[in-house]
Amino acid sequence: MVHESYVKVRFCETDALGHVNNISYFIYLEEARINFFRDIGFQVDPKKWNFILASTKCDFVKQAYFNQKLCILTSVSHIGTKSFRLSSRVVDEETNQLIAYGEAVVVYFDFQKQQSAAIPPQLKEELTKYMAT
Numbered sequence: 357m358v359h360e361s362y363v364k365v366r367f368c369e370t371d372a373l374g375h376v377n378n379i380s381y382f383i384y385l386e387e388a389r390i391n392f393f394r395d396i397g398f399q400v401d402p403k404k405w406n407f408i409l410a411s412t413k414c415d416f417v418k419q420a421y422f423n424q425k426l427c428i429l430t431s432v433s434h435i436g437t438k439s440f441r442l443s444s445r446v447v448d449e450e451t452n453q454l455i456a457y458g459e460a461v462v463v464y465f466d467f468q469k470q471q472s473a474a475i476p477p478q479l480k481e482e483l484t485k486y487m488a489t
Contacts, residue, residue, distance in 0.1 A: 357486050359395060359430040361388035362449065367422050375419040382414060385444055385458045388428035392442070396482040406473075410439060411461040418455045425449035431488040438472040439463045440483055 369380040393407065394400050420426060427449045434441040439461055446456040466473040475483075 357431075359388070359392045359486060361391040361428045361430065363387065363426050363428065365420055365422050365424045365426065370422050375421055376424075378414070378416060381416070381446065381456050381458065382412065384426065384428055384446060385412065385414065385460065388430050388444055389442060389460060389462070392430050392486075396479075396486075398479070406464055406466070408463050408465045409460060410463045412458065413460075414456055414458040416456050418453060420446075420448070420455045426455060430486070432483045432486045433459070433488050435475070435480060435483050435487070437474055440475065443488060 363384050365376055365380075369376050369383075371377040390400055398406075425448070427447050429445045429447060431443055432440055433443040442460045442462060444458040444460075445454060446458065447454055463472050464475045464479065465471070
């Protein structure tokens with residue numbers, strides 16, 4: 357299964373060259389991650405948040421432009437004991453052309469103890485549903 361999240365490029369996300377600025381992709385990927393967590397049943401309340409971002413990257417394949425509709429397709433590429441990796445493809449909603457590819461390593465974190473923690477069975481079960489094949 358693949359999680360889908362959508363964004364329409366705003367004018368402020370473009371740069372002097374007329375295409376989407378590279379930093380905007382990280383915002384799109386963050387929004388898709390938050391939507392993913394919410395949709396698999398985890399609250400997006402900062403007081404109950406248990407995730408920290410350990411690493412993120414984005415490879416830019418094609419340019420995107422103002423008013424373009426993008427779809428962020430997110431799957432899970434690895435599940436460890438205390439962390440997991442999300443892989444995302446940013447595609448043009450109309451043509452399905454690949455625009456960018458992103459990855460994020462997310463750590464399950466206990467903020468009271470200030471340390472990583474084992475991924476709970478319920479989360480592991482939900483993540484497994486989105487494992488890339």
